[in-house]
Amino acid sequence: MKTNNIVYDNGQLTLLDQTQLPQKTAYVTITTYEETAQAIEQMIIRGAPLIGITAAYGVVLGARQYTSGDFYTYMQQVLSRLEHTRPTAINLKWALNRMESVITSDAQETIRLLEKEAAAIYEEDIAINRRIGEALLPLIKEGDAFITHCNPGALATSAYGTATAPFYLAHEANINFKVYSDETRPRLQGALTAYELQNAGIDVTTITDSTAATLLSSGKIKAVIVGCDRVTANGDVINKIGTLPLAICAQYYNVPFYVAAPTPTFDSTILDSAKVPIEERDNTEITHIQDYALAIQDIQVYNPAFDITPATLITGLATEYGLIKADRTSIEQIVNTIR
Secondary structure, three states: OEOOOEEEEOOEEEEEOOOOOOOOOOEEEEOOHHHHHHHHHOOOOOOHHHHHHHHHHHHHHHHHHOOOOOHHHHHHHHHHHHHOOOOOOHHHHHHHHHHHOOOOOOHHHHHHHHHHHHHHHHHHHHHHHHHHHHHHHHHOOOOOEEEEOOOOOHHHOOEOOOOOHHHHHHHHOOOOOEEEEEOOOOOOHHHHHHHHHHHOOOOEEEEOHHHHHHHHHOOOOOEEEEOOOEEEOOOOEEEEOOHHHHHHHHHHOOOOEEEEOOHHHEEOOOOOHHHOOOOEOOOHHHHEEOOEEOOOOOOOOOOEOEEEEOHHHOOEEEEOOEEEOOOHHHHHHHHHHHO
């Protein structure tokens, strides 16, 4: 499934405003790298792969804004601004590194090269996601049920999604199955997963995050499939807050727990997951829904956007190269393959 959540055309970047979904389908058009950075920070676009793609096009917009002075120094400012928008998702840094690698001293030539590289990142993401779907597709049999978390879907990527890719492929193959989607407090990204799966004709039910344990205890769930924002060198997974308790419950009830992990999310530089920067977001995400207060005024709030799931809780990582174990040896083999 391919969406029109990001479209670049001759210096203009049009983004589907995911903060308006599902009540309203609205788009924003941006022309500067600062607008791109703000769109990422404000979660107009979400999902590690889409963050990387958007940042790549943000570099293009930045290059097109150049007027005078040292071009390379200016481009470093552009890259730095975009890099600091969402620190946990490693796809962001991966995409920016690729964009930086084609920068030359010639501004016009650089713009051409940057547009080509951003388009390549976009197209590669489509292929990666489909291959992840193919790796997980054999798990899905007639009548099976699955749980997913957050929005690892087509809305968060160029197409198919990561953890949702096998669902789309199974649906194309006319396999009847069911998905339970955690709503994923506080930003309710899982509600967006339900929105897009239902629009695709897939049998999906929204549940509260705390309902997942009850479903896992029922014996009805074939597997849990989630996405990720980063995989450390030892196989730990950083993903949307709420992933860790889901993994703990899945292991307790002997339900397989799979992570859809495109290799751009692999961070071979970090062995100790405690060193991964975990973004903390605004208190109002928890204390308010739109303008309606859910909590007393001035209450203290702890609102990390991500948690860390140890490799020991993970049945397997689904990459574009197939299913692998969540351990250092398997990850090193994959990393060495793509170098």
